[in-house]
């Protein structure tokens with residue numbers, strides 16, 4: 001097994017008495033795209049800021065590229081790319097000067113690759129960054145995160161303010177990055193933003209990881225609609241393993257089902273006559289929202 005790109009052990013972060021991150025164990029594999037998803041205030045930025053050594057964990061520790069997040073912070077920053085949620089650029093510098101300045105700090109950045117990224121994102125390099133729109137500033141941030149072809153790219157809300165064409169370019173860049181064996185870790189509130197690129201998603205809520213799933217497994221969940229006789233009772237379905245989000249209306253039952261459909265049908269026909277049936281792939285956003293809502 002190769003060294004994980006990121007690993008955390010019982011990560012805890014308290015702000016005063018408030019515990020924002022409550023013991024997170026994460027393992028991000030080298031060469032994957034990992035989507036770190038959760039609602040506002042769930043603890044995503046706090047976790048990322050601990051990884052980057054911007055803030056110190058209250059307990060636990062983290063390793064990036066096999067290095068200790070605190071002791072080896074300088075080497076880690078040299079080897080990774082980072083797009084923070086609150087991207088701070090020098091507002092009086094133009095985009096061109098900004099790329100030159102940070103490229104110079106890194107040393108030996110491949111200028112033809114930087115030029116390629118600028119073209120792909122159609123970045124405006126002539127304006128001062130303080131005068132750029134949110135999305136156009138974000139493009140500069142993305143180029144800064146990718147321009148040195150880092151082994152690991154960590155991005156906090158990278159899609160913020162990007163129009164669909166730019167998002168498409170961004171997704172392609174992410175796929176190319178992992179095709180080269182490098183790793184991408186990105187946070188978002190919305191599954192739809194990451195489902196096209198992520199191999200796995202981790203869902204964080206109230207400072208806890210509530211699920212880590214392969215995108216393909218999430219896709220395996222089916223949305224099932226049944227028309228039954230006699231009138232169905234919700235409890236008969238809620239008790240079934242793999243059934244979720246059961247809604248009964250008159251003779252109809254709607255549910256999400258994660259399992260073998262044969263087993264579901266067997267359980268249903270034991271009690272009811274099936275008058276009509278349809279099963280379709282669940283809307284991924286729906287599955288994701290179910291994770292948001294489910295009590296632990």
Ligand SMILES: Nc1ncnc2c1ncn2[C@@H]1O[C@H](COP(=O)(O)OP(=O)(O)OP(=O)(O)O)[C@@H](O)[C@H]1O
Pocket residue numbers: 015018020038039040041042043044045046047189
């Ligand atoms: N410096 C701070 N001092 C006190 N509380 C903080 C601080 N930073 C964050 N918090 C709290 O910690 C919790 C987690 O915040 P965090 O920014 O990590 O969430 P998030 O998942 O990134 O949310 P969002 O999607 O809204 O950016 C929130 O309740 C927030 O109010």
